[in-house]
Amino acid sequence: xxxxxxxxxxxxxxxxxxxxxxxxxxxxxxxxxxxxxxxxxxxxxxxxxxxxxxxxxxxxxxxxxxxxxxxxxxxxxxxxxxxxxxxxxxxxxxxxxxxxxxxxxxxxxxxxxxxxxxxxxxxxxxxxxxxxxxxxxxxxxxxxxxxxxxxxxxxxxxxxxxxxxxxxxxxxxxxxxxxxxxxxxxxxxxxxxxxxxxxxxxxxxxxxxxxxxxxxxxxxxxxxxxxxxxxxxxxxxxxxxxxxxxxxxxx
Amino acid sequence: xxxxxxxxxxxxxxxxxxxxxxxxxxxxxxxxxxxxxxxxxxxxxxxxxxxxxxxxxxxxxxxxxxxxxxxxxxxxxxxxxxxxxxxxxxxxxxxxxxxxxxxxxxxxxxxxxxxxxxxxxxxxxxxxxxxxxxxxxxxxxxxxxxxxxxxxxxxxxxxxxxxxxxxxxxxxxxxxxxxxxxxxxxxxx
Amino acid sequence: xxxxxxxxxxxxxxxxxxxxxxxxxxxxxxxxxxxxxxxxxxxxxxxxxxxxxxxxxxxxxxxxxxxxxxxxxxxxxxxxxxxxxxxxxxxxxxxxxxxxxxxxxxxxxxxxxxxxxxxxxxxxxxxxxxxxxxxxxxxxxxxxxxxxxxxxxxxxxxxxxxxxxxxxxxxxxxxxxxxxxxxxxxxxxxxxxxxxxxxxxxxxxxxxxxxxxxxxxxxxxxxxxxxxxxxxxxxxxxxxxxxxxxxxxxxxxxxxxxxxxxxxxxxxxxxxxxxxxxxxxxxxxxxxxxxxxxxxxxxxxxxxxxxxxxxxxxxxxxxxxxxxxxxxxxxxxxxxxxxxxxxxxxxxxxxxxxxxxxxxxxxxxxxxxxxxxxxxxxxxxxxxxxxxxxxxxxxxxxxxxxxxxxxxxxxxxxxxxxxxxxxxxxxxxxxxxxxxxxxxxxxxxxxxxxxxxxxxxxxxxxx
Numbered sequence: 038x039x040x041x042x043x044x045x046x047x048x049x050x051x052x053x054x055x056x057x058x059x060x061x062x063x064x065x066x067x068x069x070x071x072x073x074x075x076x077x078x079x080x081x082x083x084x085x086x087x088x089x090x091x092x093x094x095x096x097x098x099x100x101x102x103x104x105x106x107x108x109x110x111x112x113x114x115x116x117x118x119x120x121x122x123x124x125x126x127x128x129x130x131x132x133x134x135x136x137x138x139x140x141x142x143x144x145x146x147x148x149x150x151x152x153x154x155x156x157x158x159x160x161x162x163x164x165x166x167x168x169x170x171x172x173x174x175x176x177x178x179x180x181x182x183x184x185x186x187x188x189x190x191x192x193x194x195x196x197x198x199x200x201x202x203x204x205x206x207x208x209x210x211x212x213x214x215x216x217x218x219x220x221x222x223x224x225x226x227x228x229x230x231x232x233x234x235x236x237x238x239x240x241x242x243x244x245x246x247x248x249x250x251x252x253x254x255x256x257x258x259x260x261x262x263x264x265x266x267x268x269x270x271x272x273x274x275x276x277x278x279x280x281x282x283x284x285x286x287x288x
Numbered sequence: 289x290x291x292x293x294x295x296x297x298x299x300x301x302x303x304x305x306x307x308x309x310x311x312x313x314x315x316x317x318x319x320x321x322x323x324x325x326x327x328x329x330x331x332x333x334x335x336x337x338x339x340x341x342x343x344x345x346x347x348x349x350x351x352x353x354x355x356x357x358x359x360x361x362x363x364x365x366x367x368x369x370x371x372x373x374x375x376x377x378x379x380x381x382x383x384x385x386x387x388x389x390x391x392x393x394x395x396x397x398x399x400x401x402x403x404x405x406x407x408x409x410x411x412x413x414x415x416x417x418x419x420x421x422x423x424x425x426x427x428x429x430x431x432x433x434x435x436x437x438x439x440x441x442x443x444x445x446x447x448x449x450x451x452x453x454x455x456x457x458x459x460x461x462x463x464x465x466x467x468x469x470x471x472x473x474x475x476x477x
Numbered sequence: 478x479x480x481x482x483x484x485x486x487x488x489x490x491x492x493x494x495x496x497x498x499x500x501x502x503x504x505x506x507x508x509x510x511x512x513x514x515x516x517x518x519x520x521x522x523x524x525x526x527x528x529x530x531x532x533x534x535x536x537x538x539x540x541x542x543x544x545x546x547x548x549x550x551x552x553x554x555x556x557x558x559x560x561x562x563x564x565x566x567x568x569x570x571x572x573x574x575x576x577x578x579x580x581x582x583x584x585x586x587x588x589x590x591x592x593x594x595x596x597x598x599x600x601x602x603x604x605x606x607x608x609x610x611x612x613x614x615x616x617x618x619x620x621x622x623x624x625x626x627x628x629x630x631x632x633x634x635x636x637x638x639x640x641x642x643x644x645x646x647x648x649x650x651x652x653x654x655x656x657x658x659x660x661x662x663x664x665x666x667x668x669x670x671x672x673x674x675x676x677x678x679x680x681x682x683x684x685x686x687x688x689x690x691x692x693x694x695x696x697x698x699x700x701x702x703x704x705x706x707x708x709x710x711x712x713x714x715x716x717x718x719x720x721x722x723x724x725x726x727x728x729x730x731x732x733x734x735x736x737x738x739x740x741x742x743x744x745x746x747x748x749x750x751x752x753x754x755x756x757x758x759x760x761x762x763x764x765x766x767x768x769x770x771x772x773x774x775x776x777x778x779x780x781x782x783x784x785x786x787x788x789x790x791x792x793x794x795x796x797x798x799x800x801x802x803x804x805x806x807x808x809x810x811x812x813x814x815x816x817x818x819x820x821x822x823x824x825x826x827x828x829x830x831x832x833x834x835x836x837x838x839x840x841x842x843x844x845x846x847x848x849x850x851x852x853x854x855x856x857x858x859x860x861x862x863x864x865x866x867x868x869x870x871x872x873x874x875x876x877x878x879x880x881x882x883x884x885x886x887x888x889x890x891x892x893x894x895x896x897x898x899x900x901x902x903x904x905x906x907x908x909x910x911x912x913x914x915x916x917x918x919x920x921x922x923x924x925x926x927x928x929x930x931x932x933x934x935x936x937x938x939x940x
Contacts, residue, residue: 051876054922055886056915061922065930077926082882088872090830090849091865092856096873103877128849179832188510188788188836190519214503218790222829227907229827231486234911235495235794236829265912291557294713294761298538301769308532311721312525314518330738372751376669376703395516395728396738409702409750413695413742431724431739440685440720444551444748445702448727450739453695457610457626459633460501461653466609467661467668468695468742 040072040156046111047075048104048145050118050257051083057257063284064117064148070286071156075115078107086124090223094131101129109137113155114145117280119177119255122147127180147255148280149196150183159199163286166206169277170249171197172240172263173216174256183255187216197255197279204282212243221262237266245274253279312432323394323427324476330397334451335464337473340424347421347477351386355419358384362421367407374408385415389474391426393434393448399474400438402446409445413453418469420449424476481827485795498630499793505626506787508736509837516732526729527841529722530778534768540683540716541759547686551748553755561591564760568593568675568708569600571756575706577602577672581664583690583697584608585677586624586781587710587760590803593675604675605667607696609660616643622797624804625734625783630796664696674700678711679780680726681757684719687747688757691730691740698744708756709746713764714777726780729839734782767815772850776811778840785834785844791827800824807834811847814855822860825851883923890917 045068049061068075084104085097104125108114116122125145132138146155153159173195177183184195201209220226220236227233241263244252252274254260260276267274331338341350351358359382360366370379387406389399399420403409412418428434438446453468464470489495513519533540545555556571558564572580580597582588582604594604594615606615610627614620616639621627628636637651646659676697680689688709690697701707717723731737749755768774786792786806797805802813802821810828813821825848834844855861856869875881893901894917902909920928 049922051882051886052915055890056918058918058920058922058925062925065926077930079923079927080879082879083876085876088869088876090852091869092826092852092861093866093869093873094853095857096869097876099873099877103879175829175831175833179836186833186836188506188513188833190513190516218829218831218833220790220829222831225826225829229482229485229791230907230910231482231489232791232794232827233829235489236790237912239499261915262912265908265914268913269911290559290563290761293559294557294759294765295538295541297761297765298541298713298768301765302537303531303535303768303771303774306528306531306535308718309525309528312522312725334738334741380665380669393739398739398743410699413698413702431727432721435720435724438720441745441747444746444750446745446747447698448739448743449741450743451741453741454693455609455657456735457608457613457628458636458653458656459631460504460626460629461633463654463657465661466657466694466696467607467664467699 041074043073043113044111045073045075046108046114047077048081048084048108048114048116048121049077050116050121052261053117053257056261057278060117060257060278060280063278063280064115067280067284068115071152076111081107084121084124086121087223089124089128094128098132101132105132105138105141108141108145112144113151114141115148115151116145117148117255117278118257119147119174119181119183120258123176123180147177147181147183149200149255150181152283153196153199160203161200161283161286163204163283164206165204165282165285168208168210168248168250169201169282170210170212170244170247170252171195171201172219172252172254172259173197174254174259175218177255178216197253200279200283210244210247210249212240212247212249214243219259219262221258223258226262233262234266237262241266241272241274245272249274251275251277253277253282255279314430314432323429324424326394327392327397327427330395331451331474334397335454335472336397336451337471339473339475341475341477343477347475350475355384355386358386358419360386361406361411362386362388370407370411372407376410379408379410379414382411382415384417384419385411386419386421387412389420389422389426391428391434391437392422392474393431394427395430396450398434398448398450400434400446400448402441402443404443412447412449413468415469417471418449418452419473419475421475421477480801480823481795481799482823484799484801485827488796488799489794495794498796501629502787502793505736509733509784509787512732512736512738516728522725522729523839523841526725526839527778529717529725530840533716533718534714534774534777537713537716537768540718541713544681544683544686544716545759547684548757549686551686553686553749553757556756556758558758558760558762560762564591564710564758564762565593565596567758568710569597569602571706571708572597572602572673575672575754577706579667579670580604580673580675581607581667581671581700581704582675583677583692583700584611585675585710586804587677587712588675589621591760591762605664607664607667607700608692608694609657612660612664613639620798620803622805623783623786624781630798665699668699668703671700671704673706673708674704675708675710676701678709678715679730680717680723681711681715682720682723683716685747687745689723690744690746691727691742692744693741695742698742701746702750705752706754706756707746707749708758710758710760712760712762714779730780730782733784733837733839763816773811773815773847775842776808776847778842779808780840782839784837784839788833788837790831791829795827800827807844807848808842811844811851814851818855818858818860822855825855886921890921893917
């Protein structure tokens with residue numbers, strides 16, 4: 038595959054755009070370091086997931102169409118968000134399935150799966166001397182099959198783990214209940230706050246108990262939730278998106 | 289009326305016919321010794337006791353020595369003592385009951401017993417202790433084999449029994465003898 | 478806050494107890510994992526079970542007719558009940574015909590669904606639930622909190638107190654073996670006195686007219702074989718074609734439910750006992766309607782194992798009673814709105830959509846997809862709050878075009894950064910009750926990109 042000829046569209050989820058631009062920057066830089074021609078359509082907004090998960094899928098159609106319009110010129114669409122990518126691949130089925138729509142849906146990838154499955158590489162020459170806990174975001178793990186959920190009787194695998202395990206000096210922490218949900222769940226986090234926070238606290242404790250200094254994931258939403266709790270409880274634990282860790286390399 | 293309405297609604301609402309998959313073919317297990325060892329392992333897991341003797345004659349001697357007081361339903365005389373219309377109160381007195389199992393299932397230590405094994409259906413459940421004698425060659429690998437063996441069983445009642453009666457309803461603490469047998473053993477011969 | 482959220486909030490107030498409930502159910506999930514992993518063909522078994530159910534539901538009318546014919550040939554009396562009221566009438570009719578007042582019942586979620594016990598009580602018929610967990614909650618006059626482990630929300634101290642009051646056990650003795658032994662004596666009396674025994678049905682085999690009941694305690698058998706009249710209550714969806722298919726489900730059921738290779742007793746009732754009566758009541762109660770709902774039809778495959786509850790992080794932290802439905806947890810959340818959309822319209826939202834439930838379901842019900850679909854249908858049927866609807870309409874307009882989106886984002890960031898903390902973290906800020914809001918960056922990604930990347934030659938540039 039001639040990487041130089043590929044046109045990559047970069048999709049930056051709305052909350053990363055607004056609150057965690059460093060994750061977008063890391064993603065852009067990483068893809069460029071890997072030799073890709075990356076474009077960022079300025080008229081992009083959101084994938085529509087927050088509305089759809091709240092039941093307003095019909096109201097989200099114009100947002101879906103905006104996504105398709107912005108990203109149809111590209112060979113691949115890459116995003117540092119497994120939940121947004123899952124939403125496009127699974128739930129854009131309510132749009133009329135034109136060739137354009139089908140193309141975008143089939144070629145939208147989360148960052149880790151893009152690197153492992155499309156670029157077919159996993160050694161990003163990273164040195165990362167930290168104790169890093171992996172949080173398996175549910176939409177990535179179960180939705181995009183970025184790894185094997187602990188409840189399925191299949192061979193164990195994890196793309197995040199695969200990428201991180203190649204890093205020098207890293208100590209990967211797998212917490213107990215390795216893939217229990219963090220409790221963010223979109224609007225669930227505000228409409229069911231008690232359960233949401235309880236779940237987040239338990240995730241946090243599991244990582245802390247096992248010595249993690251940093252928690253990483255493919256979804257900044259999970260990390261925003263966990264970090265929000267960590268900061269309120271005044272823990273030293275930091276949340277770092279996988280894009281930032283993978284970008285701290287010598288490529 | 290209800291019947292017709294229910295069937296009618298189903299006919300209107302059911303999906304297009306989906307095919308019935310072929311019977312499940314599970315991977316074949318090792319030979320006999322593998323089966324009996326697996327059975328014994330599972331029997332222990334489900335809380336059952338295990339004895340092993342060599343053949344029917346040794347079994348006879350073993351039972352005589354170790355379970356002399358057992359109400360043995362492998363014997364015809366015992367059936368006469370407990371006829372089908374036997375009062376429940378008499379059955380409730382049963383302490384140790386011995387039955388002949390028809391075949392066992394290695395994957396879960398279950399043993400099939402139908403009503404050709406006891407004169408009254410309460411017997412396997414009402415006794416304090418249940419002992420099942422099982423011919424060691426009569427062990428199949430799993431439930432698929434089990435159901436092809438028991439087939440379209442034509443007796444009025446049959447049961448797979450695996451271990452003693454149990455419950456964990458009180459704060460997940462495992463207790464034997466909820467309503468059925470408190471103690472359960474298998475004698476292989 | 479809506480029903481479940483409010484109830485869950487109450488449940489979580491006792492942090493220690495909530496943590497104990499969560500851990501207890503997690504252990505059951507782990508037991509299930511261990512058992513499933515010991516069966517290398519587990520995922521194939523699930524697929525097989527799913528397909529068998531799919532087929533059976535697509536030919537359900539034929540299988541019901543076949544079952545009825547066989548059961549009648551076997552000497553059983555087969556009754557049909559279109560709804561709960563009819564079901565209750567049929568059962569009480571059989572009891573009255575036999576001049577019976579003493580009834581024992583083993584576990585049946587169907588009878589819970591139809592409200593059989595209170596109905597019979599009103600008619601002067603005493604029903605004793607004989608499953609230990611069910612007897613406990615019957616004494617406490619509360620509904621089960623889990624479909625397999627009805628008293629999982631109770632501690633042994635509470636059960637000890639209860640038994641002291643109801644069974645005159647020693648005060649302060651909470652030993653589970655002691656308490657179970659007391660229940661054994663008490664319920665044995667009931668079994669021996671019973672004139673009618675009612676059971677649920679795990680599987681009904683069309684080929685042979687057999688009714689299959691799985692228990693660990695043996696209470697179904699004690700009841701059925703002691704009482705002269707036995708009544709088996711079966712939902713139409715419990716049909717399976719032949720004995721061959723039974724093997725698949727028996728292998729999946731106990732492993733999924735409690736992490737056991739099989740229940741202690743797997744009983745096959747085929748013919749009445751000599752001199753006895755055997756009745757089978759086939760119940761619809763909305764199931765045939767449900768069959769017509771393409772998006773939700775798969776929920777009829779459910780074999781009532783409860784694995785979805787054990788794996789659900791929300792269920793574990795809120796308890797079965799928070800759902801307010803006969804069947805709680807993930808499967809309950811997709812079934813309940815069918816029966817009463819108004820009462821249960823919040824249940825599909827009581828989930829983070831993690832998807833674990835669908836993975837553990839032995840018959841591969843797409844629970845998390847149905848939860849998502851329900852949210853859309855409830856929204857369309859205007860079953861969500863007007864505020865929420867309005868907010869979504871506005872959000873839809875903002876997110877459809879970049880100009881409004883960019884502007885709103887800027888405002889939000891400005892607000893969080895510059896408004897005093899007290900204003901930002903006010904009572905209305907639900908997020909902020911126990912979490913910090915994200916720190917506000919100098920500029921958004923888009924602003925950074927415009928500032929640094931636009932106009933650069935070569936590989937960087939706008940699409």
